[in-house]
Amino acid sequence: MDKIQKYDVQIVGGGLAGLSLALALGKNNIKTLLIDNLENPNKTNKTDGRTTALMESSVNYLDNLGIWKNIKQNSCKISCMRIINIVPPNKISNEVIFESNKIGINALAHNIDNHILRTELCNEISKFKSIKHLFNSKCKNAIQKNDGWVVNTDKGKYSAKLTIGADGRSSTIRKCAGINFKKKDYNQSAIVFNINHTQNTNNTSTEFMYPEGAFTFVPMGKNKSAIVWVEQTDQVNKLILNDKLLKQKFIQKSQKMFGEIEILTKPKSFPLSKIIAETNISDKLCLIGEAHHGITPVAAQGLNLSLRDSAILAELIIKNKDDDFNKILISYNKKRLKDIKTRIIGTDIFHNFSRFSNPISIGIKSIATNMLNRMPQAKNQLMKLGLSFPDGLPNMMRKNNKI
């Protein structure tokens, strides 16, 4: 019979949520296993092709984890967000601009390549003996025993006092724990790639609101942007296979605002859906990140939300490590539900609002935009609301709280 290796905490899934949690726990001497089905990023050129706009609190978390100083120079500050309404077929109607300095902050977010973030998290994790990071390891299933869950992988069997499912939208851990979920498919996908352009971004994220979906330039530097281009999925499938058509349509949709462009990376597509599991906890088991909740990228909130799961859970475990883990999980559940619920509802409304396409809806969208422009106080309040947290922030997400 295979010998079962035992840990305090085992995390299934080496996405950014799972990696950050493993690092926070390992830094605090908690014996942690990370089961990661991806390759070591130092040994591959494969990337997920995306960038993430990280809010200040997420940057603080990465800084407190000790990695932000190494990747800061690869990030790009976003100090302005410009939302431009487009009416069919391709005409600019009106726009609204949100500026960080209007609410007394330096940046709305910092944009960073996911591959750089993943690499740095993996490199930092490798410095801690308390963390066993298993690359190229897939969890096949998990079975509940009296003293915790046994996880079967293609490399061996493991058990821990606490098992975390950080294994994304199709979570195996969620399935094995019998936790149901609801999913709403938007029948849209996002095409993602990076470009160089001759116009300066001026640290502004520009989002064109087309009825068929948002078309966004997220700055990666002065003359470089990450594109997140949402279309109906059948259109995306055609565009992704035809470079010429993709470039032609791209130029048309960008309203020629960015000058000459050069596509730098191979376009990748991501289907868009909203997903929420019925709970994020079970006996000695917890779901974090997209294993519990997934939202559309329209407001750049998904990973920020997942990093709050990671920081709050890490803090609770570290402070109460001698307690019964189930007690910790009940506190975690209480601390997370309001934040998660608000973001899921908020992004769904924003997503649907952005794709209104009948004349009445387009009129409403245009009136709302004009009203925001006439009421700067309301606009600033909206900005503050988007950057606020209903349950407050854990210490790990505050400035200068080294972990």
Ligand SMILES: Cc1cc2nc3c(=O)[nH]c(=O)nc-3n(C[C@H](O)[C@H](O)[C@H](O)COP(=O)(O)OP(=O)(O)OC[C@H]3O[C@@H](n4cnc5c(N)ncnc54)[C@H](O)[C@@H]3O)c2cc1C
């Ligand atoms: C186009 C796009 C743009 C986005 N932009 C932003 C943004 O600007 N800001 C923002 O905050 N969010 C953004 N998001 C959302 C963000 O990318 C996700 O919320 C985030 O990546 C989720 O992280 P996660 O670790 O929870 O899940 P995942 O990244 O899905 O990680 C799960 C990991 O588990 C692994 N796994 C799955 N099954 C198993 C198994 N059986 N065994 C072992 N491992 C397994 C997977 O391979 C994966 O590595 C964007 C999303 C998209 C689609």
